[in-house]
Amino acid sequence: MEVLSFLTSGVLTALEPINLGLILIGVTIGLFIGAMPGLGSVNGVAILLPITFLVPPASAIIFLAAIYYGAMYGGAISSVALGIPGASTAVATTFDGRPLALQGRASLALVTAALASFVGGTVATVFFTLFAPLLATVALNFGPPEIFALMLLAFATFVGLGGDDIPKTVFSICFGLVLATVGFDTISGEPRLVLFDIQGFIRGIGFIVLAIGVYGIGEMLWTIEQTRGEITTTNPKMTAKGLASDAKEAVQRGWKGTWIGSILGFFVGVLPAAGATPGSLMSYGVAKMLSKTPEEYGRGSPDGVAAPEAANNSASTGSMLPMLTLGIPGSPTTAILLGGMVMWGLTPGPRLFIDESEFVWSLIGSFYISNFAAVLINLAFIPLFVWMLRMPFTILAPLIFVLSIVGGFAASRSMHDLWLIVIFGLGAFFLRKFDYPLAPAVLAIVLGPIAEPTLRQSLLLSSGDPSIFFTRPIAGPITVIAIILILLPAIKMLRGKRRVAAD
């Protein structure tokens, strides 16, 4: 098999001392950058890009890809340990990772995240190895109507995410959608909802700003109010034996989420414009929908940690595919990698696999090695991260506050964003008190900026005829499934009422 011989030589290149060294350094840097709230793989890759001029292109991209991978693993750490998403890709990990930590099971959550990330990354790499050129063609068939249908599906899976109170979930989604429309509108070329004429709103409201506000500040206030400071987050004593039993439990209780995340994450990642954040959120929604015990989600389900973590690693590998084969970045981080490739004198695009096959295959080979390195390094650091949780909450709470502020500022270097974080934090605290689910709002601000333009592009294409979502061969079935999923809770509700009436 031709693929196998290419792959073997690729893996051997990745194992050369310089490349192996870069993988280990890159994964470790990525792990810590990912673990810092606010900073994600984008920042890590952008900061270290110029350094890569010192090594050959293949080594350079291996290094940057290793950072990307490491950051995907690292994002889970602060999501679990602090309750603040370490990176936008790890938001869904807080939904169940944080409750697990509060139950004293932080190590289980972290081990689950590490193992799920490993499986996700590896499954995606295998797909990548076998089907790269074919999948690139599939990605091209996704025009605006198909992408909108997919976003509709993502929202549909989330209607059930907020628990049983569907009106409150819908309110939360709408609130997020409104926030997503603030700022410059691509279609009309005009600014929208520049609130109070504050110029900071021209840029729009960043997703990470909302996420840090809601989870960093809002969640912390809520915890303080609930416990009046008498919280014992966890009593973690890490032993090798404990780690092994956690690993066993992670496999038993998280395998289903892992598979869903690995496969779904990859396909969402492959589509240009989507990337790892929507991939992980969608996987969480789908895993919950397919679960036999959906009520466990949001209260500390290992599946709920595994699905988004498997998905974000899988999607980050997937998003390399359109970048390499089409020259189209599938995520902000791959956009910077793309810039790097141009600097090194490579032209990403359909001919890259033919003209630069050695480069491509050493990168693919490095995916396998990076995954091994990342899971081992991550597992080795878990005791350190769990140890952080032994700090009394009176110390941890101010620390989370400081990290939220620093992380929020680091992402955009703007005071405007800091004020927004504080306002969102306070708002989230009160919404939480009134039992409004906030995850759907976070989802909406991620998917809104993808869903809205694709909806309008589609309707421009069809001159305003909505049948375009039903008549195209790929968009049609997706739209129909999404609509059924949206209607399902309503049907259930009606049935429930009828039963009550019958009684």
Next chain:
Amino acid sequence: MTMTKRFFLGLAAGTALATLPMTAFAQDWQPTRPVDFTIMAGAGGGADQIARFVQSVVEANNLTNRPLVPTNRGGGSGAEALLHMNGARDPDHTLMVTLNSFYTTPIRQEGLGIDIETFTPITMMGVDPFVLWVHKDSGITDFEGYLAKVREMNGEYVMGGTGAGQEDSIVIAYMSGVYDLDIKYIPYDGGGAVAKDLAGQQIMATVNNPAEAKGFYEAGDFVPLLAFSDERMEAYPDVPTMKEMGHDFSYYNQRAIVGAPGMSDEAAAYYREVFGKVYDGEEWQSYLVSESLSPLPMDEAETRAYWATQVANHRKLLAEIEG
């Protein structure tokens, strides 16, 4: 070309000496903290690629004693970057990499209160031409074939671009005007996304920079039909220009480095030297060739005059589109 470049550089040095008796001292000015290197566009686009390329050349050759810190401020079609520059607290350490929203955004959004004439010209790195592309499966091989097809489709011919008032929409609007074409225009949020949807034939034609379409062109998927440059492009010698079609129109995306309003002459002289070295370096010169950028070196006075004509041109073009 080298002659012109030397000439302009000499000219630049000459004017600097003539107008600034303090130049000898100016060399003593050096950044005292990291330099804010604002990018007027989001991550991954043409402007971003260029900014990061320039930054890495500066880094690799150790041209500054303090690092350049690139930050994407692409929000509001560059409005975010312009406001940031306008309110820069330390203009001596604030630079920006531009594209044409440098001209169009202040015109389209007068409420921002931006006057680009207050900005400080540093170095013109080159200008990026635009080309009309179709997919090879469309069977169209020349501009006449394209015109016939658009007319035959009677308003159903779909082109993609980066949105109202953006560079490509200006070109498309001009073209539709002179040939009386009825085109359905779909806005996207970046040139890369536009090229991808042409490759997938979601749209029928685009006006993209060569760098954005290069991969697909080399794979044989894209066919260039018409260049909006002054002369035929070296990379596409068989592609005619709009000027050859008898219409006096050319359009380029400006790739320049500018300083914040109020930057001191000493600091400006320092940065001109740094980016002048980048410009002359082998890395940038080969980048110009591989990405089909045209060199357009000019000094401070020439840049200011160029800005004034560009603003006037854009005001006219935008008025025609929106009027």
